[in-house]
Amino acid sequence: MYLSNVEVGQKARVVNIEGKEAAKRLFGYGILSGTSLELKARHPLRGPLVVSVGGTQVAVGRRMAEKIEVELDE
Amino acid sequence: MFKIVAVGNPNTGKSAVLNRLTGSRMLVSNYPGTSLEAAKVTASFGRHQAEIFDTPGIYSLFAPGLESEQILKLIEAEKPDLLVNVVDAGNLARNLVLTYELLTLEIPMLVLLNQIDSLREQGFSLDAGKLSVLLGCPVVSFSAVTGEGVLEAEQEIESFIHGRHKSSSGVGQEILLPIEFVLPENCSGKCFKCQQHREECLDRADLSRAERARRTAQTVCSRIGKRRRGHLQGLQRLVDRSLVGTVLLLGLAYLAFWALLQFISFSEGPISALLDPVAQTLQGFIQGVLPSGKIASILAQAVPEGLIIPFTIIMPAMLYVSILMALLEDSGLLPRYSVALERVGSLLGISGQGIIPLALGFGCRTPAIMATRILPNPYQRFLVVTLLSIVIPCSATLGVLASVMAAFHASLGIIMGTMLVTFLVLSLLLSRAVEREEFIYELPPLRVPALTNLLTKTRMRFSGFFTEVLPLLLVMNIGMRALIDSGALDYFRGMDALSRSLFGIPAEALVAVLITVFQRYLAPLVLLNLTMSPREATIAIAMIALSLPCLPAIVMTIREMGVKAQLKILGMGLITSFTVGAVLNLVLPSAL
Numbered sequence: 085m086y087l088s089n090v091e092v093g094q095k096a097r098v099v100n101i102e103g104k105e106a107a108k109r110l111f112g113y114g115i116l117s118g119t120s121l122e123l124k125a126r127h128p129l130r131g132p133l134v135v136s137v138g139g140t141q142v143a144v145g146r147r148m149a150e151k152i153e154v155e156l157d158e
Numbered sequence: 159m160f161k162i163v164a165v166g167n168p169n170t171g172k173s174a175v176l177n178r179l180t181g182s183r184m185l186v187s188n189y190p191g192t193s194l195e196a197a198k199v200t201a202s203f204g205r206h207q208a209e210i211f212d213t214p215g216i217y218s219l220f221a222p223g224l225e226s227e228q229i230l231k232l233i234e235a236e237k238p239d240l241l242v243n244v245v246d247a248g249n250l251a252r253n254l255v256l257t258y259e260l261l262t263l264e265i266p267m268l269v270l271l272n273q274i275d276s277l278r279e280q281g282f283s284l285d286a287g288k289l290s291v292l293l294g295c296p297v298v299s300f301s302a303v304t305g306e307g308v309l310e311a312e313q314e315i316e317s318f319i320h321g322r323h324k325s326s327s328g329v330g331q332e333i334l335l336p337i338e339f340v341l342p343e344n345c346s347g348k349c350f351k352c353q354q355h356r357e358e359c360l361d362r363a364d365l366s367r368a369e370r371a372r373r374t375a376q377t378v379c380s381r382i383g384k385r386r387r388g389h390l391q392g393l394q395r396l397v398d399r400s401l402v403g404t405v406l407l408l409g410l411a412y413l414a415f416w417a418l419l420q421f422i423s424f425s426e427g428p429i430s431a432l433l434d435p436v437a438q439t440l441q442g443f444i445q446g447v448l449p450s451g452k453i454a455s456i457l458a459q460a461v462p463e464g465l466i467i468p469f470t471i472i473m474p475a476m477l478y479v480s481i482l483m484a485l486l487e488d489s490g491l492l493p494r495y496s497v498a499l500e501r502v503g504s505l506l507g508i509s510g511q512g513i514i515p516l517a518l519g520f521g522c523r524t525p526a527i528m529a530t531r532i533l534p535n536p537y538q539r540f541l542v543v544t545l546l547s548i549v550i551p552c553s554a555t556l557g558v559l560a561s562v563m564a565a566f567h568a569s570l571g572i573i574m575g576t577m578l579v580t581f582l583v584l585s586l587l588l589s590r591a592v593e594r595e596e597f598i599y600e601l602p603p604l605r606v607p608a609l610t611n612l613l614t615k616t617r618m619r620f621s622g623f624f625t626e627v628l629p630l631l632l633v634m635n636i637g638m639r640a641l642i643d644s645g646a647l648d649y650f651r652g653m654d655a656l657s658r659s660l661f662g663i664p665a666e667a668l669v670a671v672l673i674t675v676f677q678r679y680l681a682p683l684v685l686l687n688l689t690m691s692p693r694e695a696t697i698a699i700a701m702i703a704l705s706l707p708c709l710p711a712i713v714m715t716i717r718e719m720g721v722k723a724q725l726k727i728l729g730m731g732l733i734t735s736f737t738v739g740a741v742l743n744l745v746l747p748s749a750l
Contacts, residue, residue: 107361109598112217114252116368127400131501132597134398139249139280141398143497145597 087133087144087152090123096154097121106151113142115152159200160208160319161236165229165260166244167253168215169490169602171272174302174611175244176212179311204316211236217252219259220349220360224535230350233263240266240318247271247284247299250379254371257293262348267295268314274299274306281383289378292333303608333377339369394604397494404498411495411517418478418521419553425474433469437462456639464635468628471554472524472710476623477616479518479525483532484615486514488607492532493599500597506582507589509533509597512542519550524627524710526550527718528619540723541588543715547707548731549581559703562685566695569750576700576738584734622717630713638709647672661739662746664688667698671705671735692750697742705735 090096098119101107110116114137124141125134132143144152166172180201197212211232214225233241243260245253250271260267269289277284290297296314300307341347347363397403441458448454486492492511499510506512511532519526523546530539530546551559563570641647647669650657654665661668666688685698706728707715715724 106596108221109596111364111368112221112255113598113600114255114368116365125398125400125403127404127497127500129501131400132497132599134400134497134601138251140252141601143493143597143599143601145500148596148598 085154085156086150087121087123087135087154088146088149090133090154090156092123092126095120095122095157097157098152099155100153102151102153106148110144110148110152114138114140115142115144120157121154160206160240161238162208162210162240162242162315163229163233163236163238164210164212164242164244165256166215166272167217167246167249167256169600170215170244170246170253171302172215172244173212174608175270175272175300176210177611177614178302178305178308179315180210203312203319206316206319208315208319210242211238216256218256218364220364233265238265240268240315242315243267243269244300245269245271247274247277248280248282250284250375251372254374255368258367258371259349261293261295263350264348266318268311268318269293269295269297270300270307270311271297272300272302275301275304281381282379283382285378285380289374292374292377333370333373335366335369335373339366341366390604390606397491397604398601403494407491407495407498410491411514414482415517415521418475418482418518421478422471422475422522422553426470429474430466430470433466437466440465452643456643457636460636460639461632463639464632465628468623468631468710471522472627472631473623475522476525476528476627477620479522479529480616480619481612482518483529483619484612485607486532487615488605488611490602490604493601496597496599497601506585508541508585509538512538515542516545516550519546519552520556521553523547523550523552523707524714527711527714528622530718536719537591540719541585543719543723544588544727544730545581545585547711547715547727548734549577549584549704551577551703552708555703555708559699563695563699565686566690566699567692568695568699569692572696572742572746572750573700573703576742577703580704580734580738584730626717627710627713630716631710634709634713642673660743661697661701661736662743663694663698663701663739664690667694667701670698671701671739693746693748696746696750697739700742701735701739704731704738706731 087096087098098115098117098121100117101110101115107116115121115135119137121135121137123133124136127133130146132145133149134141134143136142164172164176176199180199199210199212200207201210202208213229213232216225216229219226219230241260241263243257245257257269271284271286271289274284284299286297286299296317298307298311298314300311341363342359345359345363347366349360349363397406440462444458444461445454448457486495492514495514496510499513501510503510503512512530514532515526515529518529526546527543530542533539533542559573562568563573650669650672651665653668657663657665657668667685667690670685685695685702690698706712712724712728715727
């Protein structure tokens with residue numbers, strides 16, 4: 085499943101990021117394979133998603149979120 | 159001279175740290191992309207002087223983007239003796255990735271752990287000594303807010319200047335990594351020095367550094383107590399909710415915009431009352447001193463005009479917007495606006511925060527052009543400045559246009575519709591040319607901006623009014639007045655047949671379009687002296703509303719983006735205006 089399908093409040097772990105460019109950019113924000121994150125907010129009309137990762141909050145556009153493959157935490 | 163380059167992630171408070179260290183004013187905002195230029199300042203440490211370069215915040219030296227390229231170029235060109243890496247102590251794992259990248263440059267380095275006080279508030283402690291051993295370079299716990307660590311950091315820098323820290327770079331304690339993160343044997347991990355790095359091996363090195371950063375952070379950080387709630391956290395949780403937050407942010411923006419209009423209209427009266435006698439004295443003085451003739455009459459009109467208009471409207475608006483920008487940047491609200499407005503912006507093909515200067519433009523376009531500094535890259539800036547210059551009517555323009563429309567019974571609906579359509583078409587056309595990056599922003603914690611930072615930023619931005627905007631405006635005003643008085647525009651008055659066949663308006667009205675650089679004061683007045691049918695007036699007003707920026711806006715654009723960009727915008731403005739005229743002439747029925 086992808087980050088774009090995660091519900092607000094759910095925690096997940098990144099398993100893969102599709103695309104080199106996306107992986108590069110997300111890397112800078114501390115989002116890479118293995119990173120744990122929690123979905124904080126989901127903006128309407130296919131707007132950005134806000135995730136908390138490490139100690140910070142990062143807003144990710146919907147198209148970017150569709151490239152982040154995640155696994156839900158149990 | 160001893161050269162220092164300061165590097166750090168965005169939102170680490172790097173500028174505040176440097177201000178503390180140097181006691182001087184540098185202005186590089188912490189917002190990604192705000193400044194592409196490195197600010198330079200000279201400071202003394204003990205008896206020695208050092209040059210310090212501040213750089214825009216970056217997440218990684220290898221990340222795609224202008225900033226990292228520029229920092230690498232700066233380092234190559236200046237060959238600094240010391241790197242100062244400002245690190246956000248509260249977000250160590252991510253910040254250390256950049257630290258490890260910087261270490262591979264093999265330049266002596268000092269790490270400043272900023273915001274150490276807020277880390278403690280979160281209930282953590284950080285072992286700076288251990289971190290120093292792991293990194294192999296001195297590490298100082300720092301707080302730009304309380305001043306903690308300032309002395310220590312200065313002493314460390316002095317030691318570097320004296321050469322006492324020679325063997326301090328890059329020889330940190332090796333951290334054991336799981337096998338999947340270990341670099342292959344033929345790879346040193348020093349990607350900058352590597353002649354043959356390929357994409358995949360760079361990825362491996364990246365991953366390895368990230369894992370090392372994570373483990374290092376884990377080793378040096380420990381929880382010592384409960385997290386104390388920051389007083390803004392409740393508010394932040396509210397703002398970061400998608401719907402409530404957006405409504406809250408838009409409400410706040412509306413309030414700020416309303417206050418801008420109030421501020422302008424409130425200050426206009428007293429300032430012009432104060433300046434009117436000055437202008438008259440000036441006019442009298444010029445007429446008295448210079449021999450009467452063309453030059454005297456041009457100067458007598460242009461000089462007071464060039465002083466009064468900027469002082470009454472531009473100055474208060476620019477002051478207000480300077481304060482507003484500083485508040486937005488330092489409070490952590492700006493990236494939140496980007497998130498809330500991302501959808502609206504994407505309709506127009508601009509990034510979310512581009513909406514802020516566009517909205518400000520309805521108040522006054524000149525400071526709005528300055529406010530485009532908050533945009534992430536020069537292409538986006540150009541796009542928004544173009545829209546501001548050509549299609550966004552400021553409150554003053556709207557007022558004058560409304561009165562002219564009333565005088566000729568021109569069609570309000572057609573003019574407004576034309577403006578809206580032009581705005582959409584132009585923004586879509588332009589955004590085609592501009593590559594839109596995928597949206598990703600860090601949302602820093604909300605904080606109450608430090609008053610000293612606010613004052614410094616406001617003063618730096620606002621001082622440009624006196625040093626650049628005002629003189630340039632005066633000169634251009636004189637030039638413009640000379641052009642009009644020279645009768646060059648009369649040439650166009652003879653082109654009545656052409657004007658009527660192309661745009662359906664008399665040539666006199668076309669001249670009004672051409673002098674819209676005086677938009678607010680002259681163009682509508684020229685129209686008022688003509689006799690025009692509602693149809694002619696509708697076309698002429700639409701052409702004026704969608705043509706050239708006013709003189710102050712032109713001056714501001716030259717200051718912010720350069721002459722070349724301004725010429726492009728002027729060209730596009732004329733094309734837009736003529737296209738609008740021609741299309742309306744074709745489309746509109748012969749009697750309105």
